[in-house]
Amino acid sequence: MKCPICKKPVAVRGKNPFLPFCGERCKLVDLGKWLDGKYVIPDDSPTSMPDEPKEG
Ligand SMILES: [Zn+2]
Known part of the structure; x- marks a missing residue:
């Protein structure tokens, strides 16, 4: 098989932890x-907390 990134032949025999890639x-x-x-990390910074009305 070939590496989908660099198109180099990847050795499938033996243990290749980076399959289907040729390397890390x-x-x-x-x-x-x-x-x-594509992968958007949501902004989870605590900028302003919603001020909830307290019942008293
Ligand atoms: Zn490669």
Whole structure:
């Protein structure tokens, strides 16, 4: 099989923890494509808390 990132032949025999990529670098590149724009991290910063009226 070939690496989907760099198109280099990937050795499927033996243990390759980065399959289907040839190595860690290409795996990170693919991950970067995922994180580029598609995956939006919500802004969870506690800027202003909603002021709830207290019953007394
Ligand atoms: Zn590769």
